[in-house]
Amino acid sequence: LLELQTARWVWFALGIICYIIAFKRLQLSNLSVMVLLLNPFVYFDLMLGNYQWLIFLGATLPVAFGSWVVILKPQVSVVLFGLWLKQRRWVSLIPIAALAMLFVLQMYALPNPGRMFWSTDVWPYGIPVGIALAWFAVKRDDMLLALAAAPFLAPYVGVTTWTMALLPLTRNKFALAAGMLVSWVVGMYWVSLPNV
Numbered sequence: 001l002l003e004l005q006t007a008r009w010v011w012f013a014l015g016i017i018c019y020i021i022a023f024k025r026l027q028l029s030n031l032s033v034m035v036l037l038l039n040p041f042v043y044f045d046l047m048l049g050n051y052q053w054l055i056f057l058g059a060t061l062p063v064a065f066g067s068w069v070v071i072l073k074p075q076v077s078v079v080l081f082g083l084w085l086k087q088r089r090w091v092s093l094i095p096i097a098a099l100a101m102l103f104v105l106q107m108y109a110l111p112n113p114g115r116m117f118w119s120t121d122v123w124p125y126g127i128p129v130g131i132a133l134a135w136f137a138v139k140r141d142d143m144l145l146a147l148a149a150a151p152f153l154a155p156y157v158g159v160t161t162w163t164m165a166l167l168p169l170t171r172n173k174f175a176l177a178a179g180m181l182v183s184w185v186v187g188m189y190w191v192s193l194p195n196v
Helices: 004-023 028-037 040-047 052-060 063-070 076-088 090-109 129-142 142-154 159-171 173-192
Strands: none
Touching: 004 028, 004 040, 004 052, 028 159, 040 063, 040 173, 052 063, 052 142, 052 159, 063 090, 090 129, 129 142, 129 159, 159 173
């Protein structure tokens, strides 16, 4: 409906606003929100016209609504469903069934993850980290750990998804500073790749 350049700026502004809302709903401090907004993965997300901010926002909504938003990225939603089930929010069983169907259908539609030049996954080496984060997330009822576990458990992960891994680091300013430094190194390396 809009001219392409105008639409990109509207999407960018909407994304920034929704990132801020989602981070505040995750009860992050103002300092953590500002630091996370300086994360290169946030800007890759917005520049590519992606919608990682919707996943963050969906994770903060009541389960009946949030499940349908989070399932937009099924590769990162499994841990959240486990967390919601632990809270006995049975309505999330419906998206879990839908998720299972999506995975079955996508197995035939997706190319080999090894040929997805854009994928920044750590599959299968990240599985132990993801399982540990997921276990602690469910045990402690911790949404930040649940979101952080997701990219370690997915066989394909866009660079924009790695903002999730920074969330638990917001509890310590030094850890967050170290995480931001690593994200910039990884981000600049990713930008330098020939296929990007």
